[in-house]
Amino acid sequence: MTAPFDTTLALCGPLRQPRQMLAEQTYGGHLSIHDDKTAGDLGLKAGPIEGPTHFSQFDPLLVSLFGNAWFESGCISAHYQNMVVEGEEVRAFVQPPSRGQGLGSEKLVRIWAEKKDGTPVLTGTASVGDVPDAQHEIPQRIAKLRPAPGLVINRDLKVGQRGAQKETIAMGFDQHMGDYYPFTLNSKLKVITEPSPWYTAEGGASSPWGRAIIPIEMISVLLGSTSALAGFKGKQPAVGLFAGQQIRLIKGPLFVGQSYDLEREIIALSESARTESCWIRTQVYVAGTRTLAAEMILNSATLKASYANYEKDARELGLVK
Template sequence: MTLTAFEAVETDGVLAGPERRPVNLSRNAAGSIHDDATAQKLGFRGGTVAGNIHCEQFPPLIIRRLGPEWRRRGGLSLHFMNATTDGEPVRAFIGPETAGPGGLRIARIWMETPEGVRVMEGDAWVGGRNPESELAKRMAASRPAADLRILASRKVGDTCKDTPARIDGAVALRRLEGVTEPLPEYRDPTEFGAKVAAPAVAIDVLRAVEQPLFKSAGDFVGMFGAIELEFLDGPVFLDTDYLADGEIRAFSESPKTEVTWYESVIRPAAGGPPTARMLMMSRVLKASSPLWA
């Protein structure tokens, strides 16, 4: 992917990044929401660009607004609103800095199409845990699920411990060809002592808990609904062995989806404090399962 240089434009206190065209890196994953045929069968325009891919447009704006400490003790929390397809143009924005609870420095972030359609929205922060993040508020306001069929075997409070998690550097670096904002630290270990995982790659490390944490009934198609990524003692590195702990935090539902919320935390397998945490809201499409026929 050939990109123009990163140039942010500020208008009335809002920083706008350059227009980018994210690639649907999973378009060949047959049977997934990223596959054109499957997505169209379920009512989408085409295979969707994963929400974690969109997360990669925000770090340059966040670091410019809130500073480089975001890499070590900061986070972003994004609720996904309208899916995009391969190569569709989008632009990331960050609002003015505001004061948050406990001395946090916070700014609203969002993404739009050229027509002004809101793709996602949320907040970014620096300085510690944000108890009032976009996802924290949305999870607290969600109504408990009354009829789970695909996820019926799971319950709130289910956990898994010490799940091995690692991202191979060679794999991650090949994937960088499709990253919309390829920052130097993704390839160059000079600043941090090792190569830093881009947001979507860090999210993949934290998703290691999904296999031991979840069991479902039969085949289904899922998609990300929201992601909160926080660096506790960051950043997350490539070619590093981590251990991941996971917990199911909540279930909710909509007329078209079963919804699960889970939290994941990783720490170095060699010892040390937790590196990062994630709160994920994932949607399971009822129309994709015979249990909802």
């Protein structure tokens, strides 16, 4: 029997007002783009909310589709489109999986988020299980990148370069995550857009895994807190931002208080008219083992206009006349 309609439907969550928690973030000896003054100097109206903050709004929608597998083998892959500042309202959307349209189609969905006025915030994909990585938003964008022979800020970085130091990390409830993330998990849980008892010290034992789990948005914080140890440093001082991000759980969830070993590698370098990007893959192993628990791909973009010597260095490198 032929279906009477071919209308594309989507699940959507409520409008939320995500909170800004990085106003005091510092790196390279200076404040970040999340500081209002720094943002204003770069032509922005205020310090933006960090992109992965929006991932929490997708969790209830994706659990409704995929069940607890979302926290065990979920993958969210997003290209960030427009910045959000505190006070703006955002809504998450998920297009339910298609049926019978190829490998992994029943496990893969399109996702997007919009401000209340319809301004796009992010676009991407989400999945559970063994969906090929190449079907996701960030790997597809990497595959389309053109060579970037004219890098100035990131000229000393190389594709294939690996992290300079061993990193072993953990996230406790009251553990300050450093200058790059100047807050704790407990402080985040007080304002997270989609609270769950599974994230808490009190309710963690009631989770299906018998332990408190780290919210997917906070996996970005966990992995980013020691990122300076990798030595992937472009010319400074300069201001960066997240332009795209993929977080994939392989043997999840990640647990509060559990130690993990990190291995990082630059997998691509690129540039646009306004930015230079370093694409970094971070693999997450249960500490002391080769059990791969999760992986993140981050497009860390640096604003050309924020590096005072950009034009001077470009001329010296023979990139401009």
